[in-house]
Amino acid sequence: xxxxxxxxxxxxxxxxxxxxxxxxxxxxxxxxxxxxxxxxxxxxxxxxxxxxxxxxxxxxxxxxxxxxxxxxxxxxxxxxxxxxxxxxxxxxxxxxxxxxxxxxxxxxxxxxxxxxxxxxxxxxxxxxxxxxxxxxxxxxxxxxxxxxxxxxxxxxxxxxxxxxxxxxxxxxxxxxxxxxx
Amino acid sequence: xxxxxxxxxxxxxxxxxxxxxxxxxxxxxxxxxxxxxxxxxxxxxxxxxxxxxxxxxxxxxxxxxxxxxxxxxxxxxxxxxxxxxxxxxxxxxxxxxxxxxxxxxxxxxxxxxxxxxxxxxxxxxxxxxxxxxxxxxxxxxxxxxxxxxxxxxxxxxxxxxxxxxxxxxxxxxxxxxxxxx
Numbered sequence: 001x002x003x004x005x006x007x008x009x010x011x012x013x014x015x016x017x018x019x020x021x022x023x024x025x026x027x028x029x030x031x032x033x034x035x036x037x038x039x040x041x042x043x044x045x046x047x048x049x050x051x052x053x054x055x056x057x058x059x060x061x062x063x064x065x066x067x068x069x070x071x072x073x074x075x076x077x078x079x080x081x082x083x084x085x086x087x088x089x090x091x092x093x094x095x096x097x098x099x100x101x102x103x104x105x106x107x108x109x110x111x112x113x114x115x116x117x118x119x120x121x122x123x124x125x126x127x128x129x130x131x132x133x134x135x136x137x138x139x140x141x142x143x144x145x146x147x148x149x150x151x152x153x154x155x156x157x158x159x160x161x162x163x164x165x166x167x168x169x170x171x172x173x174x175x176x177x178x179x180x181x
Numbered sequence: 182x183x184x185x186x187x188x189x190x191x192x193x194x195x196x197x198x199x200x201x202x203x204x205x206x207x208x209x210x211x212x213x214x215x216x217x218x219x220x221x222x223x224x225x226x227x228x229x230x231x232x233x234x235x236x237x238x239x240x241x242x243x244x245x246x247x248x249x250x251x252x253x254x255x256x257x258x259x260x261x262x263x264x265x266x267x268x269x270x271x272x273x274x275x276x277x278x279x280x281x282x283x284x285x286x287x288x289x290x291x292x293x294x295x296x297x298x299x300x301x302x303x304x305x306x307x308x309x310x311x312x313x314x315x316x317x318x319x320x321x322x323x324x325x326x327x328x329x330x331x332x333x334x335x336x337x338x339x340x341x342x343x344x345x346x347x348x349x350x351x352x353x354x355x356x357x358x359x360x361x362x
Contacts, residue, residue, distance in 0.1 A: 028302055127213055
């Protein structure tokens, strides 16, 4: 990110963000009150194998590529699946921090998050079937910038963690079915 | 994806893919046999809030943007966090299909996957605290193209699902810690 981008980022008007978030929350509450079924969203994402082990993913009008480094037979043209999973977690946390900072009246100027995920490669390659295939631990470190007290930001963190969709996906099992179609 | 892209995709030499995957598997087995600690990988991904509710994510030398549509106070410049999570699942499945098709000697020409994830927006907005924040169900539909029998592809699917890191992340809880740093 260039300095110009940084300036543009920091310059996003806090009042406009707060207004958008309040309006979004009010619109959802109104929509769901009028029709409870409006709360039930289904996200649909499609992907196709490309290259050696890469994928082209389509989500509505957005597309992104996923690949692996050479050590996993890829061409390293994009981040890997597990890196996208950690990026999904980070970005979801950021949305929910913005949402609840607004709702709780807690000033939050900037936010940076680092996610570390530990993976044992033995299961993937069938070297040891007794370990798990996915992350055995994930650690998030959240840096909140703003003028509020540590206690206020800790209250914000607890509220965010109770309402963050992708944190819930990581921390709890999701009933997942796979069929050949 | 244009027809040209499709041609390029389909044209990836199957023999080269098989060779890369076999070499990658052998290299990992050798590396882990010499030093069991080599199996323990830690992936580190960082992100920073940008725009209204967007994120800029960095994973090694790769970067990607995440945003939300207007209904969630975003500018819709990129896919949303939960869409990236589904894309991570799809792309991880594709890698593992390629890996185990090679290992089991099952011919797999092309692969397409659709993921659907059901989310109840009431928790995110604090309208109903009794529902879960994340996906309450995810459905994957996997289309495998090639000359093998349904039974062979079903065997492949079972093997893939037992070894796929991001499917494990979805289906099982991951101990996840969050600290303000």
